Amino acid sequence: MNISEQLNNERLLSEQKYKQDDVNLKIIKIRQEIEEKKKNLNFTLNIETSDFYEDQIKQLVRKHFFSDMPELPETLKVLHDFSGSETNEFSQLVNNLKHSFKDSFASLNTEYSYIKNQLDSISRKIRDAEKSAEDEYISDLRQKKDALDKRILTIEKEIETLHIKIGEFNNQIKTYKQRQEILRKKIDDSTEYSEKEQKTKQLINILQNYIGLFKAEKKKSLEEKMLKGLNTLLHKENFITKVEVDISVTGDDIDITLYNHKGRIIDKGSLSMGERQMYASALLNALVDESDIDFPVFIDSPMQKFDEQHAANIIKYFYPNVSKQVVIFPLINKELTAKEYRQLQPNVAKAYLINNITTDSSEFLTTTPEDFLNTYNEIYYAN
Template sequence: MVAGSIRDFYNTTFRKLIRRHLATEGPSFPDDFKLLHDLTESERAQMQTLIDNLRLSFRQEFKRLHFEYNQTRNDLGQIKRRIADAESLSEDAVVKADRQRKKEVDDEIDSLGEQVGALEQTISNDQVAIVNKEKQLDELRKKLKASAQDLEKDALTEALSRRLRDYITLYKERKKEALAKQIHKGLKMLMHKKGFVHDVKVHIIGGDIEIELYNKRGDVILKEGLSKGEQQLYATALLYGLVEESDFDFPIFIDSPMQKFDDQHAENIVRHFYPKIADQVILFPLINKEMSAREYEMLLPNVARSYLIVNQDADQSSFEEVAPDALFSHYSKLYHNAN
């Protein structure tokens, strides 16, 4: 019995020592304690490793934070002492006076710097002005040297200018008289009302040309009162006069010819106007509406080429060249037979 009691005592003591120095802290279980759910050795080892890591990491983090806290508190104490020292110095009269004097000196330096900048800008402007004045002085010297020659040239230039102005005025007068005669000639050639327009006058007002028509009584014929055919005759005569008085040979394009003319006027246009108005005249008539077959026969000896505009479809047309003597017959074949 004594030996068994001694063995139990040592067993209990060893368990307490092992639990105190080697085992992790945790609850003590009675000897007859049975686990309902236990971990495997591998799972228990992983769990123990996690617990040890957490305990060690927390201890290290706590030590680090404690160290930083002490260091920050020391730094804060030093800053407070410096602030207190600075505040005590700011109250010192000598320091205040020095600070005020420094501010005044700094302000004076800034003011002097601005004055220096302004003076430098003034100097730069004056230098530029001096260079410009020297250039002007050189130009004046040159002008003074050439003044005698310039006076002679100015006199000659003025004389030539007067002669040129007189020539231009005379030229304009002759041109407007010639234009008036050509317009009158065209009207007499084209209109079957002989003497309806007795005189034509052309006035040049600035850059505009005003043309007036007069009857035998000397009254102005209002162009607005002319019939549509007479207005077209007037426009044709005006074109005739401009072409005759122009120094340029250019082609004439006429759209909708003889649209407003009666038979007699149309014959005058075909016989006397189109063959002589220019070396090249391009007409755009609607066949049988703006030019009849009889009128075309009168014009045919002067026709070099003729074309028909043929409709290909709703969105396209093309030019078809036709022999001049077959224009009307080909037109009838295309459109009248199609109908």
């Protein structure tokens, strides 16, 4: 029995289970009734006769009451126990194998026969061509074929080389894209820096304008203070009526021009030694005043070139005002007389004498402003 028949019998067995039970039940009832009737018989039935009638009853019940039930082998066992859907799927598979596979196999067999015939035909042509190898036309075709084969090999090598170059170019493209990204970031950064640069330029312009205004203001202030200082220190009235200060762009150099009451430039080389000293003193006083820095001023040979009136002006107006701390190094009686010192003394905080001990050494002697001249006279005029 094949699998298909087994599955079909199992299906029928499953469907007829209840009908079979009903058949058996009816047969049992009939046998029971017959057994009851046999009790009333006045003769005895042998076993063979009894078995015969029982078998006939079974067959007749099935024949007349359950004729639609097929006979199944009594030894039938359920081997697969498929569900209805599984049984249908299996049946469909069997049908496909019986019909579709048969058609496919026939088609494949036909195609195989056709291809085999084609192959045989090509083989014959090849054999015929090989037999005709000595033919000039065939030889020419072979040469062309060989040339084409070589050309194909050359082209394949060129294609392989081009593939390698394409790979290299792809790597270069990748590298260039990375560089492009770096440059893009730099451009973005430069744009940001450009904005900062523009802001910086604006600030620089503002500072330059401020510096220009500051220089102009300082220039004007320096001119006014120099003119005031010169008019205070010089004893010639209206000798200098205008001072012009020219400050270089870098601020490192200052050029000063003096004008007289006629508006003409005064040649500083034409000034006397005392006037030049007054000019230098007025310039120093103006610069110190404009600097706003309290630094000490050291003056050597203070009044060597001055006449009496210029010396009086220097002592009265310049030394007390040029700085908070002024250190003067005069030669007594030559560059600073006793009269001039007494005019200066109210503004002197401390006094020192440089005493020459030998030709190679000297010392500082501390004295008081009041005893300065007396101490000097005692040392140098004791004899």
